[in-house]
Amino acid sequence: MIHEPQALPLNLIIFGRVLRRFGLGAAPDRIVLFAQSLAEIGFASREDVKAAGRAVFVRNADERRRFDAAFDAFWSSATLSRGPDERAEPSDQSSSPASDEPRPLLTRHVPAGGQASAHEGSRHEARGAPFEAKLVPQGDRSFTYSFAEALGEKDFSRLTSAEVELAHELSRHKRLELGKRVSRRTAPGRGGGVFDARRTLRASLREFGEPLDLRTRTRQLKQRDIVLLCDISGSMDRYSRLLLQFIHAMRHSLGRVEAFVFGTRLTRITRQIRRRDVNEALDDVASSVADWGGGTRIGECLHDFNVHWARRVLARGAIVIIISDGWDRGDISLLAREMQRLQRMSYRLIWLNPLLGGRNYRPQTIGMRAALPFVDDFLPAHNLKSLAQLVLALRAVDRRRPARRQSSPLADVV
Amino acid sequence: MSRIPDSIEAVSRLLEERRYIADRSLAVSIFLGLRLNKPLFLEGEAGVGKTEVAKVLASGLQRRMIRLQCYEGLDVNHAVYEWNYARQILHIRLAEARGAQAASAETEREIFGPEFLIKRPLLQAIDDRDEEPAVLLIDEIDRADEEFEAFLLELLSDFTVTVPEIGTFTAKHPPIVVLTSNRTREVHDALKRRCLYHWIDYPDLAREAQITEAKVPGISRALAREAAAFVASLRTEALYKQPGVAETIDWASALVALGKTTLDENVATETIGALLKYQEDVKKIRQSGLSGRVHEAKKAAASA
Numbered sequence: 001m002i003h004e005p006q007a008l009p010l011n012l013i014i015f016g017r018v019l020r021r022f023g024l025g026a027a028p029d030r031i032v033l034f035a036q037s038l039a040e041i042g043f044a045s046r047e048d049v050k051a052a053g054r055a056v057f058v059r060n061a062d063e064r065r066r067f068d069a070a071f072d073a074f075w076s077s078a079t080l081s082r083g084p085d086e087r088a089e090p091s092d093q094s095s096s097p098a099s100d101e102p103r104p105l106l107t108r109h110v111p112a113g114g115q116a117s118a119h120e121g122s123r124h125e126a127r128g129a130p131f132e133a134k135l136v137p138q139g140d141r142s143f144t145y146s147f148a149e150a151l152g153e154k155d156f157s158r159l160t161s162a163e164v165e166l167a168h169e170l171s172r173h174k175r176l177e178l179g180k181r182v183s184r185r186t187a188p189g190r191g192g193g194v195f196d197a198r199r200t201l202r203a204s205l206r207e208f209g210e211p212l213d214l215r216t217r218t219r220q221l222k223q224r225d226i227v228l229l230c231d232i233s234g235s236m237d238r239y240s241r242l243l244l245q246f247i248h249a250m251r252h253s254l255g256r257v258e259a260f261v262f263g264t265r266l267t268r269i270t271r272q273i274r275r276r277d278v279n280e281a282l283d284d285v286a287s288s289v290a291d292w293g294g295g296t297r298i299g300e301c302l303h304d305f306n307v308h309w310a311r312r313v314l315a316r317g318a319i320v321i322i323i324s325d326g327w328d329r330g331d332i333s334l335l336a337r338e339m340q341r342l343q344r345m346s347y348r349l350i351w352l353n354p355l356l357g358g359r360n361y362r363p364q365t366i367g368m369r370a371a372l373p374f375v376d377d378f379l380p381a382h383n384l385k386s387l388a389q390l391v392l393a394l395r396a397v398d399r400r401r402p403a404r405r406q407s408s409p410l411a412d413v414v
Numbered sequence: 415m416s417r418i419p420d421s422i423e424a425v426s427r428l429l430e431e432r433r434y435i436a437d438r439s440l441a442v443s444i445f446l447g448l449r450l451n452k453p454l455f456l457e458g459e460a461g462v463g464k465t466e467v468a469k470v471l472a473s474g475l476q477r478r479m480i481r482l483q484c485y486e487g488l489d490v491n492h493a494v495y496e497w498n499y500a501r502q503i504l505h506i507r508l509a510e511a512r513g514a515q516a517a518s519a520e521t522e523r524e525i526f527g528p529e530f531l532i533k534r535p536l537l538q539a540i541d542d543r544d545e546e547p548a549v550l551l552i553d554e555i556d557r558a559d560e561e562f563e564a565f566l567l568e569l570l571s572d573f574t575v576t577v578p579e580i581g582t583f584t585a586k587h588p589p590i591v592v593l594t595s596n597r598t599r600e601v602h603d604a605l606k607r608r609c610l611y612h613w614i615d616y617p618d619l620a621r622e623a624q625i626t627e628a629k630v631p632g633i634s635r636a637l638a639r640e641a642a643a644f645v646a647s648l649r650t651e652a653l654y655k656q657p658g659v660a661e662t663i664d665w666a667s668a669l670v671a672l673g674k675t676t677l678d679e680n681v682a683t684e685t686i687g688a689l690l691k692y693q694e695d696v697k698k699i700r701q702s703g704l705s706g707r708v709h710e711a712k713k714a715a716a717s718a
Binding site: 025027029030033036037040041047048050051052054055056058059060061064183184185186197198200201204205211303306307310311312313315316337341 | 422438439442443445446447449450452457485486487489491496497499502503506522559561597598599600603606607610611612613652653654655694
C-alpha cells in the first residue's frame with residue numbers, strides 16, 4: 001500500500017505534532033499504531049482514515065471534536081483527498097500526502113524550533129459553549145480570548161503572603177481524611193464482616209484441617225468524591241485567586257476532586273488543576289476560562305452542570321461544594337429548581353459564602369435566598385479560619401451523615 | 415467457527431446480518447481491533463448499543479462470549495479465580511478418613527490443584543482450550559473501582575494470569591476484548607491507551623429508523639421513521655436523561671403493542687414514560703406541547 005516509504009513516516013510525525021498542538025496526546029506508540037492501522041485499511045477513503053485516527057488518538061468525546069478539527073486542518077491541504085466527499089483515489093498520489101505541500105503545513109502549525117508546546121487539558125470542556133474549533137494561531141494563547149465574553153486577562157503572577165500561608169496551612173493536613181464512605185471493596189479484618197473462606201482454609205491447614213479460627217473480611221473506607229463549583233464572576237473577584245488555590249490544594253491533598261468554575265457559563269477545570277505547580281495550574285485555568293469577572297447566571301450554570309455533568313461526577317455519593325456570594329443576575333426560579341435537584345443528587349450540598357464572614361451579613365440577595373433552602377451546610381469562606389471550618393464540616397460527613405436540611409416545597413421559595 | 419473479516423465491508427456485513435446497524439466509523443474501529451489484536455473501548459450514553467457490539471461479534475464470528483459485568487469492589491475472587499472451598503474441606507476430611515496425615519504437604523498440594531480451581535470470566539477467557547479465542551466483554555468498566563482498573567491494565571497488556579499455587583496461565587490466542595463504559599466516571603487514560611477508543615453517538619434519523627425497523631417486529635416503515643424523528647426532537651432539549659436507542663426500541667414496541675400504525679398526540683402522552691425516566695423531564699416535555707412535537711416529527715419523517 002505504501003508507495004513512498006520516506007514520505008509517509010515524515011507526514012505521520014508532522015501529523016502527530018499537529019495533534020499535540022491541538023492538545024491531543026499523540027505519543028510515539030500511538031503514531032506507530034496509526035501507521036499499522038493505515039497499512040490495514042489503506043488510503044482509499046478519507047473517512048476511513050479519519051475513523052482509524054479517531055480510534056487511535058481519541059480518548060474521550062471532547063477530544064474527538066479536537067481530533068476532527070486537527071485532522072481536517074492537516075489532511076485537507078495534503079493530497080490525500082481533494083474534497084470532503086471525494087473518495088477512492090487509488091493512485092500513488094493518494095498514498096503520499098507529503099509530496100506536494102507538506103511544507104506550508106509545517107510552518108503553519110508547528111512553531112519554529114519544532115517544540116510542539118502541548119496545550120494540555122481541554123480548554124473547552126463546557127458543553128454548549130459556542131466553540132468552533134479554529135486553527136490555533138502562532139503558538140500563543142490569545143485564541144482562547146476570542147470569545148465575546150473575554151473580559152480581560154487575569155494576572156496570576158504573584159503569590160501574596162496570605163496565599164503562602166494558605167498553602168502552608170493546607171499542606172500541613174496532607175493526610176486529611178475527609179468525608180469517608182464505605183466502599184464495596186473488602187480487606188482482611190477481625191471481628192464481624194463477611195466470612196473469608198480462603199483465609200480460614202489456609203489457617204485450618206496449620207491446625208490439621210480443623211477450621212478453628214474463622215477469618216473475616218471487612219468493608220474498606222474510601223474518600224468520597226468532592227465536586228467543587230466556584231463562582232468567578234465580578235463580585236467574587238477579590239477571592240477567586242485564593243479560592244482557586246484552595247481548590248488546587250484540595251485536589252492535591254485529597255485526590256478525588258472534580259472542579260468547575262462558573263460566571264455566565266460553566267467550565268470544567270479538573271484537568272488544569274491536575275498540574276502540581278500551583279502557579280502553572282492557575283495560569284492554565286486563567287487561560288481556559290472565558291468569563292472572568294463578568295456577570296453571574298448561577299441557575300443556568302447549575303442547569304448545565306445537572307444536565308451534562310451530574311451523572312458523570314456524582315455517581316458515587318459525592319459531596320458538592322458551591323463557592324459563591326449568591327449574587328445572581330439570571331433566572332431565580334431556575335436557580336431554585338436546579339438547587340433542589342442538585343441537593344437530591346448529591347450526598348451533601350455545602351455552600352461557602354465569602355460574605356458570610358462579615359458581622360452584619362444576612363443572606364438577602366435574591367439568589368442566595370432562593371438557594372439557601374436546599375443547602376445542607378452554609379459556611380463562610382473569607383479567611384483561613386473559615387476554610388478550616390469547612391474541613392470540620394466535611395469530617396462530620398462520614399458513614400452516618402448529619403441530618404440534612406429539609407427543603408421546603410419549591411412553591412414557597414419562588 | 416469463522417474467520418476474522420478481511421475488510422471493513424465484511425465487518426459491516428457481519429454486523430448487518432445480525433441486525434446491528436452501525437455507521438462506517440464503528441466498522442473501521444472494529445475491523446482494526448480485530449486485525450491489530452487491540453481491545454476495543456466503547457464509550458457512549460446509555461442505550462446506544464455498546465454491549466450489543468460484543469454479542470453480535472461473538473455470534474457473527476461464532477465464538478464463545480465471556481461476559482464480565484463490573485461493579486464496585488469487583489475483585490480477583492470474582493473476576494479471575496476462586497478456590498472451591500467446600501470441595502477442599504471435603505477432600506481434607508476424606509484424606510483423614512483414609513488415615514493420611516491431613517496437614518501433610520501431599521494433601522496441601524492436592525487441594526490447591528487445578529480441579530479445585532473455579533475459573534471466573536477473565537481466567538476462562540485466557541485459559542482457552544478451544545482453538546479459537548473467545549470474545550471477552552468487560553461491561554461497564556466505569557462501575558468498577560480504580561483498583562480493578564489497575565489490575566486490568568496488566569491483564570490486557572500480556573494476557574497472562576498467575577495463580578500462586580498453580581502457576582501462570584497464558585492465552586494461546588488472546589481473546590477479542592470489548593470494554594464498555596457509560597462514563598459515570600472517567601476511566602484512566604492508561605487503560606484507554608491499551609485500547610482502540612470509539613465513542614458511539616446517537617444515530618441520525620435515517621439510521622435510527624432503520625434500527626427500529628430491524629429490531630421491532632411488525633412495525634411499519636412509516637411508524638419507525640416517525641418514532642425516530644420524535645425521539646430525535648426530544649434529544650435537542652436539555653433533558654437530565656436523554657432517551658437512548660434502547661428507549662426508542664422499547665417505545666416503538668409499545669406503540670406496536672397498542673396497535674398503532676401512526677403516531678398521534680394521545681398515544682405519545684400515554685407512553686412518554688417509555689422514553690423519559692425523570693419526572694422533571696416528562697413535565698418539561700409535556701409543557702412544551704406534545705401536539706406540535708408530534709406534528710413536527712411526522713413532517714420530518716415524511717420529508718427525510
